[in-house]
Amino acid sequence: MRAFLIFLFVLAIIPADLKSETKTKEIIFAGAESGKPLCWIENGVVKGYQIDLARELFQKRLGLKLVTKAFPWKRAQHMVKIGDADFLITANLPFRQKYSVANQQQIMNYNMSLYTYKKHPKLNQIKRIKTLGGLRPFRIGAYLGSGWANIYLKDKGYNVEWVPGANLNIKKLAHGRVDICVESPLMIYSIAQQLGVWDKIQPLNVSVYDLHFYILISKKSKYLSLLPLIDEVIKDMKRDGTWKKIDEKYRKKVH
Numbered sequence: 001m002r003a004f005l006i007f008l009f010v011l012a013i014i015p016a017d018l019k020s021e022t023k024t025k026e027i028i029f030a031g032a033e034s035g036k037p038l039c040w041i042e043n044g045v046v047k048g049y050q051i052d053l054a055r056e057l058f059q060k061r062l063g064l065k066l067v068t069k070a071f072p073w074k075r076a077q078h079m080v081k082i083g084d085a086d087f088l089i090t091a092n093l094p095f096r097q098k099y100s101v102a103n104q105q106q107i108m109n110y111n112m113s114l115y116t117y118k119k120h121p122k123l124n125q126i127k128r129i130k131t132l133g134g135l136r137p138f139r140i141g142a143y144l145g146s147g148w149a150n151i152y153l154k155d156k157g158y159n160v161e162w163v164p165g166a167n168l169n170i171k172k173l174a175h176g177r178v179d180i181c182v183e184s185p186l187m188i189y190s191i192a193q194q195l196g197v198w199d200k201i202q203p204l205n206v207s208v209y210d211l212h213f214y215i216l217i218s219k220k221s222k223y224l225s226l227l228p229l230i231d232e233v234i235k236d237m238k239r240d241g242t243w244k245k246i247d248e249k250y251r252k253k254v255h
Contacts, residue, residue, distance in 0.1 A: 027064045027223055029054050030085035032073035032145075034165040037190040037250045038089075039070055046070045049186075049250040050089045053107060056242060057215075061233050062226070072164050074145030083220030091211040093147040100216040101224060105231040107243075108213035112148060114204040115181045115188055117173055123202070126180065132208055141169045141178035148211060149182070167191055174200040182208060186251060 031039030031050055039048040046068035059066040069085060070076065079085040081099040091110070092102040114135075116126050122138075129135065132152060140160050142149035153160050161178050163169050170188055173181045174197035181188070185203070192198040215230050217223055237243040 025064055026067045027058050027087070028067045028069060028085040030076040030079045030088055031068065031070045032076055032166070033070035034167040034191070035070075035073065035187065036194060037186060041070050049108075049246070052246045052249070053243075054087075054089065056237060056246065057107075057230065057233055061236070062229070064223075072145065073143065073166075077145055080216065080218045083218050086218055086221040086223055088216045089213055090216060091147055092214050092216060093151060095150070096147065096216055099220075100218050101227060102214040102216050103227050103230045103234070105214075105234040106212045107215060107234055108247075110184050110186070110211040110213055111207050112182050112209040112211065113185055114206045114208060115173065115183060116179060116202045116204060117176050117200055118202045120176070120179065120202065122179075127204060129180075129204065130206060132182075135180055135182075138179035141172050141181045143169045148209065152209070153182075167195065170201075171195055171197065 029051070031046065031048070033039070033041050035048070035050075037049050039046065039050045041047075051068055054068070055066050058064045069079070071079065076085070077088060077090075077096070080088050088096075088100065089107060090096070114129060116123065120126060126138070136158060138159065140153060140158055141163065142153060142160050143163050143165050149160065161172070163172065166183070166187060169178075169181060170183070170191050172178050174192065174195070188201065189198065192201050215227075217227060234243070
């Protein structure tokens with residue numbers, strides 16, 4: 001019954017020029033090419049946690065054809081900014097609000113924690129860090145396009161070493177070329193395992209920030225009118241257990 005009501009809601013809010021072609025309409029997702037397990041490319045196919053969520057939401061439940069594309073994270077955001085992609089799944093930070101509109105229902109939670117490398121000569125000092133301010137004496141690894149790093153680290157007196165993507169950032173940490181990374185346990189574990197360097201990483205068990213992820217639709221996308229429906233569908237996904245199943249598929253792999 002609820003699925004039928006959602007179908008009626010779709011008919012009510014989708015613009016007339018979309019209704020006649022709903023089954024053939026494509027909605028384009030832009031993600032980070034080295035963002036495993038959220039999004040990554042494997043044998044030419046874009047995969048990940050965000051892909052599974054987006055496919056369930058847009059393709060299975062809204063009947064749109066999902067097209068997935070992955071780029072360096074900074075470029076992925078630019079694609080949505082200029083309208084060459086329809087949406088991101090990420091934090092609704094102020095600078096992204098200039099070119100996109102977020103839904104209201106959170107689709108992911110992404111906490112940021114501190115990591116260093118094992119046998120760091122100042123490991124005891126690093127272990128005493130409890131806030132971001134404690135990072136100032138150290139070299140911090142971050143990757144271009146990281147909204148969190150841009151807001152909280154850039155031009156704030158921190159010694160930040162920027163790299164193109166998360167993979168290189170974690171590799172630099174593992175080999176002692178930076179002192180600390182601020183990253184999600186979900187991402188750093190998956191990427192470090194893939195690179196074969198997890199045994200070199202030292203978790204500090206300090207969470208410094210929680211990011212809440214939403215569907216951010218480009219202001220140039222024809223799908224802006226779907227935002228109210230997206231919230232209803234996410235609620236349904238959580239209610240019927242589908243969201244939890246997808247979430248656990250990826251979180252259970254974290255060490």
